[in-house]
Structure formats: structure tokens, C-alpha cells
Amino acid sequence: MTTARWYQAFAVREARGQSPTYEALAMAVGADRCATLLPVLARLPQPLALLEVGASAGLCLYPDAYQYRFGEDPRVLGPTDSPVRLTCAVSDDVPRPASVPTVVWRAGLDLNPLDVNDDDDVRWLDALIWPEQQQRRERLQAAVRIARADPPHLVKGDLLADLPALAAQAPTDATLIIFHSAVLAYVPPDTRRTFIELVRGLRGHWISNEGVGVLPELGATVEIDSAGPARFLLALDGRAVARTGPHGQEIRWLAPHEASV
Numbered sequence: 001m002t003t004a005r006w007y008q009a010f011a012v013r014e015a016r017g018q019s020p021t022y023e024a025l026a027m028a029v030g031a032d033r034c035a036t037l038l039p040v041l042a043r044l045p046q047p048l049a050l051l052e053v054g055a056s057a058g059l060c061l062y063p064d065a066y067q068y069r070f071g072e073d074p075r076v077l078g079p080t081d082s083p084v085r086l087t088c089a090v091s092d093d094v095p096r097p098a099s100v101p102t103v104v105w106r107a108g109l110d111l112n113p114l115d116v117n118d119d120d121d122v123r124w125l126d127a128l129i130w131p132e133q134q135q136r137r138e139r140l141q142a143a144v145r146i147a148r149a150d151p152p153h154l155v156k157g158d159l160l161a162d163l164p165a166l167a168a169q170a171p172t173d174a175t176l177i178i179f180h181s182a183v184l185a186y187v188p189p190d191t192r193r194t195f196i197e198l199v200r201g202l203r204g205h206w207i208s209n210e211g212v213g214v215l216p217e218l219g220a221t222v223e224i225d226s227a228g229p230a231r232f233l234l235a236l237d238g239r240a241v242a243r244t245g246p247h248g249q250e251i252r253w254l255a256p257h258e259a260s261v
């Protein structure tokens, strides 16, 4: 088992339900998950208005500002001068994006939003990165520099009570994308079900990137490959499309029979 897997196993088996702080420490937070969202974001009608639920500091709200390499493909997507370079292993059938999305509006909702311009908040994010992961530490600092140049609109609030009001602020001439990544494990199953009903009633598209067991409604037919890191399930509008690595490190597209709800 790799060190990363030990941390994740610790988060799920030991910390969950006992210590949200230790669970967050073991799961970590940053821009890295953007790589697994990109193949879905890039296929939706552009431009996009992004609303992230459980956004933390909002670093996943800048998928257009980061650089990406998928698998062995030598092509690099995204701004050539971006200091954030994400690499992601992919199965052969993953639809490779032709370009990064066009984002015209970005907003986040979180019970405890973090401010990229507050040094203490950035130090907390840095502390969440595991000791040996220097590259992730460098990526975090680079993503913070990008966000500081154009800070996201972050609202302190709850994913049920406050989502409709924030969604209503999105421009109507862009495709609204409501997305969340590594968030719903922190709320009880009843709240997850109510959230699904809520988000399905809002306009736009819904992208979910959560642990495979977190929303059983979306992944009833999907099995986890215990040998690989892809333990998250990526879903578009309630339809599971891929298994993903929890830190954006891998995408494995689902076969058509697995992708049904």
C-alpha cells in the first residue's frame, strides 16, 4: 500500500465520524481535482458559470487557468505560462478535451470558506498536504497566486439552505455548472438525498465527484478496483461516467453498462 493509500484509509476508517479535522487532514484540499473534472467540463456548452459546493478556498474554480497533461499524450492543454501543471493518468476511452473551458463566472459555497488573501488560511491549506508531497505543496502555492489575482466569490453557507440563492446569481447567458468534489461524505445520508433532489431542481448541469459509496444512487453498478487509486465516482446530471482518483491523479471511463443510473 502506498503512503497516499494509508492516509485515505485512515481518513475513511479511523477519522470519519470521530474527527472532521483529522479526516480533512488525511483527504487534503487543493486545485488537483480539476484534472478529473476537465473532460466533462470541456464537453458542455460554453461559456460556463461555475458554482462549487464545498469550495473551501475555491481553487477548483479556475480550471481554465491551469495546465494539463492526460496520460502519455504529449499535448499540453491550458495557458502555456500557467504555474499550475496537473498530470492525470487516463484509460484509453476517456474523451480528451480539445481545450480548457471558457469560464465567465465563478462562485463557491462553503460552511467555512477560506480566503486566499489570508496568510493563515493559506498556511492551513498547506498544512493539509502530506509531508512528503512537495509537488502538491508547490501546486497549492501556484494556485493561490492565480486565485489572489482574481479572488473567487465565496459565500459562507450550507449546501441545502443557501445553494438556490447563490445559483440564482449566476448569469443566464452561460451554462451553469453546479459541482462538488469530496464534500458529501461530510453530511449525513439523508442530507445527501435531499441535496440530490435540490440540485436536480435547479437549472444547468450538475457534476458530482465523490467517493464511490457516498452517493449509492449514482453508482449502484460500479465496483471499485482495489488495486488502483480510482475510488471516486464522477457523474454528470446523476449519470456516473468515470471512476477518478481522489486527488485528480487518474480517470477511468466507465463502460456503457456501468454508466447507467
Ligand SMILES: C[S@@+](CC[C@H](N)C(=O)[O-])C[C@H]1O[C@@H](n2cnc3c(N)ncnc32)[C@H](O)[C@@H]1O
Residues within 6 Å of the ligand: 024, 027, 028, 029, 030, 031, 033, 053, 054, 055, 056, 060, 109, 110, 111, 112, 113, 157, 158, 159, 160, 180, 181, 182, 183, 186, 187
Ligand atoms: C475535503 S473539502 C473539499 C474542498 C474542495 N471541494 C476540493 O475538492 O478540494 C470539503 C469541504 O466541504 C465543506 N462542507 C462540509 N459540509 C458542508 C455543508 N453542509 N455546506 C457547505 N460546505 C460544506 C467543508 O467546509 C470543506 O471546505
